[in-house]
Amino acid sequence: MKFIKTILRGFFKPKPSPSKKFRLLFFLINFVLATAVVVTLHYTEDLVIFKEIKDTSLDWIMYWHSDFDPKPRIQRMALFEIDDKTYRRWDSPVITPRDKLKALIEAAKKGGANVIAVDIMLSWFSDGCLHQPNQTATCPPADASADKKLADYLHTINESEADETPIIILTRLYRPPLENGEVNDEAFLTKPPSFLDEVLKEEKNVFWASTFMVVDDDKMLRRWQLAPLVCQNNHLTVVPSMQLLAALAQLYATNNSTRQAAQVIRDFKTQWNQWASQFPCEPSQGTTLVQLCQHQACPQFTIELPKKARVSTQNHTVDLVGGRHTEKIIYRFAPPDNPAIMQRSLIDIKSAMNVLKEDVDVDNQIVLIGITHQESSDYHQVPIRAEEISGVYILANAIDTLLRFGQFKQQPFAKQVIVSAILIIITTLIFTYYDMAKASLFCSLLFGLLILLSMKAMHHGIEIDVALRLLTIQFTEFMLRFVGFWKFLQAKLS
Amino acid sequence: MRNKPKVKYALVPILAILVGCEPSNPPPEKESGDEPQMPIVPPSPHQSEAHALNCVPVAKIHKRDNINQISIWREGKTVGLASRLNKELCAGDKVIVPNTLDQVKIEYYSYPPKEVRLSAGDSYPVEALSDPCGVLCKLTENIKGLAEQLTTGEQEQLTVVADRGGDDDEDWPISMSLAAAQGPETPFYLFSRAGAIELFWAGKQPPYQLEVTDEPGKTIVQETVKTNWFSLTLPNTESNQRYSLRISKKGSNEVYQKPLLFAVPPFPLDPKADPYEMFATLLAADCGDNAQNWRLEIWRQLHHLLDSPKKESFKGHLVADDFDLSEVGLCD
Numbered sequence: 020m021k022f023i024k025t026i027l028r029g030f031f032k033p034k035p036s037p038s039k040k041f042r043l044l045f046f047l048i049n050f051v052l053a054t055a056v057v058v059t060l061h062y063t064e065d066l067v068i069f070k071e072i073k074d075t076s077l078d079w080i081m082y083w084h085s086d087f088d089p090k091p092r093i094q095r096m097a098l099f100e101i102d103d104k105t106y107r108r109w110d111s112p113v114i115t116p117r118d119k120l121k122a123l124i125e126a127a128k129k130g131g132a133n134v135i136a137v138d139i140m141l142s143w144f145s146d147g148c149l150h151q152p153n154q155t156a157t158c159p160p161a162d163a164s165a166d167k168k169l170a171d172y173l174h175t176i177n178e179s180e181a182d183e184t185p186i187i188i189l190t191r192l193y194r195p196p197l198e199n200g201e202v203n204d205e206a207f208l209t210k211p212p213s214f215l216d217e218v219l220k221e222e223k224n225v226f227w228a229s230t231f232m233v234v235d236d237d238k239m240l241r242r243w244q245l246a247p248l249v250c251q252n253n254h255l256t257v258v259p260s261m262q263l264l265a266a267l268a269q270l271y272a273t274n275n276s277t278r279q280a281a282q283v284i285r286d287f288k289t290q291w292n293q294w295a296s297q298f299p300c301e302p303s304q305g306t307t308l309v310q311l312c313q314h315q316a317c318p319q320f321t322i323e324l325p326k327k328a329r330v331s332t333q334n335h336t337v338d339l340v341g342g343r344h345t346e347k348i349i350y351r352f353a354p355p356d357n358p359a360i361m362q363r364s365l366i367d368i369k370s371a372m373n374v375l376k377e378d379v380d381v382d383n384q385i386v387l388i389g390i391t392h393q394e395s396s397d398y399h400q401v402p403i404r405a406e407e408i409s410g411v412y413i414l415a416n417a418i419d420t421l422l423r424f425g426q427f428k429q430q431p432f433a434k435q436v437i438v439s440a441i442l443i444i445i446t447t448l449i450f451t452y453y454d455m456a457k458a459s460l461f462c463s464l465l466f467g468l469l470i471l472l473s474m475k476a477m478h479h480g481i482e483i484d485v486a487l488r489l490l491t492i493q494f495t496e497f498m499l500r501f502v503g504f505w506k507f508l509q510a511k512l513s
Numbered sequence: 514m515r516n517k518p519k520v521k522y523a524l525v526p527i528l529a530i531l532v533g534c535e536p537s538n539p540p541p542e543k544e545s546g547d548e549p550q551m552p553i554v555p556p557s558p559h560q561s562e563a564h565a566l567n568c569v570p571v572a573k574i575h576k577r578d579n580i581n582q583i584s585i586w587r588e589g590k591t592v593g594l595a596s597r598l599n600k601e602l603c604a605g606d607k608v609i610v611p612n613t614l615d616q617v618k619i620e621y622y623s624y625p626p627k628e629v630r631l632s633a634g635d636s637y638p639v640e641a642l643s644d645p646c647g648v649l650c651k652l653t654e655n656i657k658g659l660a661e662q663l664t665t666g667e668q669e670q671l672t673v674v675a676d677r678g679g680d681d682d683e684d685w686p687i688s689m690s691l692a693a694a695q696g697p698e699t700p701f702y703l704f705s706r707a708g709a710i711e712l713f714w715a716g717k718q719p720p721y722q723l724e725v726t727d728e729p730g731k732t733i734v735q736e737t738v739k740t741n742w743f744s745l746t747l748p749n750t751e752s753n754q755r756y757s758l759r760i761s762k763k764g765s766n767e768v769y770q771k772p773l774l775f776a777v778p779p780f781p782l783d784p785k786a787d788p789y790e791m792f793a794t795l796l797a798a799d800c801g802d803n804a805q806n807w808r809l810e811i812w813r814q815l816h817h818l819l820d821s822p823k824k825e826s827f828k829g830h831l832v833a834d835d836f837d838l839s840e841v842g843l844c845d
Binding site: 082083086087088092095132352353354356357358359360361362363364365367368369370373378380382405460463 | 569570571573575576597620621622623624625626627640642643644645646647648651654801803833
């Protein structure tokens, strides 16, 4: 016991200082230094380098804090995947066969799904071409009966008034326009025609959505545009993202009816597009909602996501013009890099081939239909896996983020100030009273604590960003000691 | 094209302990088929409502007509009959199918998906699934990944290990590649009582003067060496013993110096564990404020292993120091 006490006393013994005068001076300098670092970082956090550091820190936390069941548990999503087994059984088609897709949607509907999100671009006809209105396509003609059957089926669902009609969310090709023979990447994306346009003139239960991912410079996919702008008939239109519509549809659907959910989505789309359609497709006014709203008067772009038993535990508000940091995906699950034998999955995965063989049970669930086979190009790097994962899992995680958090939030300003003040005081004391080795040890402990806090905060969809400040203070102090600043100061003042 | 799997992210092991882990459940042994069936108990009215599960569900009963004739037993007690809202199952639950029903499907929440079909009168114990990869599992995966990285790849750097020095070396100061460019104050950590230490270095020309002194400064070993390697034996290698190793070209004042510090391993050693994973874990200790360089110990341990391409590759990477612990996620 005595031995331990001796060690502890020796360890916590303050750094010897020549006089109280110097100690007070050093304290003040350290205090000013730490405050300056915190304030500077607060105002420079939008610089690219700090954004990258913050992203990397969050990636790291997300990696360690992934693959878990939320508490209280929330309803699982189901994925009908066109996996390698299915893809090859279907003779490796370039375009997902429309009859098979129709059968998968039918199976999900029969299984009781509330929401069916089809993460497959539905612009092309089965002949492999986009058919411009009143023009003959250059592709060799192919049997279009499967296209027509799918279109008719979706039309029937779209027009249905039955309570149990599922909400179906589709996506399609959006691309930059061709101007003078060149693709203009600066312009708004445009919407080429789809073989479903004729039957979905008015979206009632079947809705078009976007799936625009934001790939960072390091190829990592961390964000997804919630409600991008697209040019249609020379005017803007808001195309909400698939994850936003899926979350809305599920939260406003009841166990017995999806009518309210369909109405909510229709109202939102009508309201947004009435506003957006007044603007020409002029990129100089900004190409995102956030930019456009800085120049133009905008309606309320917030959406209430109500809590719902077994789906979402809290009410959330999503701000479509919240900007970059609010569109972050907090990944929770993905196919394992090294799956163990019979490992518990956090999403119900069903091979499309098996879905077509017999009934599925997806009662009141969100069902995603997507492609996961190896020959698909829709694979991306995400923070929680070493291997790239299929885009449909990214969509599932984006929906999961909305259901759990609504939106990733920054810590409220008042709390930021309190946390920063505590950080400044602790680091000032540490660097005033202890030598570099002990100060580094204390900072490491503090860093560990901050990481745990950040994990806890992330669990509630809040970003705490203090680790960067701590590391910067530590680095600055280290450099000052390295160049002999304190010794120099002491010598000068003695 | 898919990216190759790579080791990614890790943390100081202490974090794993602080955060806690998700232990994997081993699958239970299958129950014997001749076990007597439990009686089917009619449910009380409230039993057919949804139950808040206080266990982790691993499967569900596929919805079907007359699902409410199937009963679920948990921990030896009935939790009622299945229903649209009460159909999730935990490991160890027992599903009892009445004689009037056939073809009941149990869907496991597993990767890859698994289904079990039950017939009339079956009593089926629900199996456990292994948990998703938690903190400790991720840490283990990263360590395995580093070991895999170090035991594969080029071996050409090995040629620099044990030669007699070349003309080019004359201009270079003496250095030890296992020091990983760390300064003369940073010690090599070594296990206690683990035999001779295989030293090697580069730079200058033989003959070299090799000297080892103990902490008070008493000379323990003093040798003139005609090669750039030496098998060092020390009399006392108990924990916390510290020595100073000094190597110089004979007659020169320029001395290369490194402390040798004997210590207990940073984690319990499992003799049955894969040695390369153990080495990778030791390498991972060279991170953070309390970094420890165990490379010389790894080098010593490698000598005890049988020759193999893995061993040569690991030695090659150690000498070349061509891996970045931060890059492979072990020094974030």
